[in-house]
Amino acid sequence: MIADRAGATAAKRLGGAIMAGMEVAFTPAARARVDQFLASHPDKIGLRFGVRRRGCSGWGYVVELADAIAVGDTVLEVDGVRVLVDANSLPLIRGTRIDYVRQGLNAQFVFDNPNAVDGCGCGESFTTAADHAG
Numbered sequence: 001m002i003a004d005r006a007g008a009t010a011a012k013r014l015g016g017a018i019m020a021g022m023e024v025a026f027t028p029a030a031r032a033r034v035d036q037f038l039a040s041h042p043d044k045i046g047l048r049f050g051v052r053r054r055g056c057s058g059w060g061y062v063v064e065l066a067d068a069i070a071v072g073d074t075v076l077e078v079d080g081v082r083v084l085v086d087a088n089s090l091p092l093i094r095g096t097r098i099d100y101v102r103q104g105l106n107a108q109f110v111f112d113n114p115n116a117v118d119g120c121g122c123g124e125s126f127t128t129a130a131d132h133a134g
Helices: 005-013 028-040 129-133
Strands: 017-020 024-026 046-054 058-066 074-078 081-085 096-103 106-112 116-119 126-128
Touching (some): 028 046, 028 096, 028 106, 058 106, 058 126
Parallel strands (some): 024 096
Antiparallel strands (some): 074 081
């Protein structure tokens, strides 16, 4: 799904920014899986990617299909996919490479985040250098 003029106008009107996808990257496997999700939900405008406080280390990833551009979202164009990131998440996910990995009967998105300096044993959450400093 490619960002269109209407999406760009909405993002600017809501205080967001349109950027090339240098903030986030997909592996081919992740891109294929995102394409499948978006194709099966044509009413969605793209992928929302961010973090929320959770888990034993502090930050957990959130990946979901997006209904709309929210106030303050940054809209990234990543390999033709519109990725919406809220302002609080952007510094924590900057530079993240998203992969989609199958292992036996299980499959999941896996994140290679240069901002993560530590993680919990179960892999559910991560911390950053700023978390350790504070």
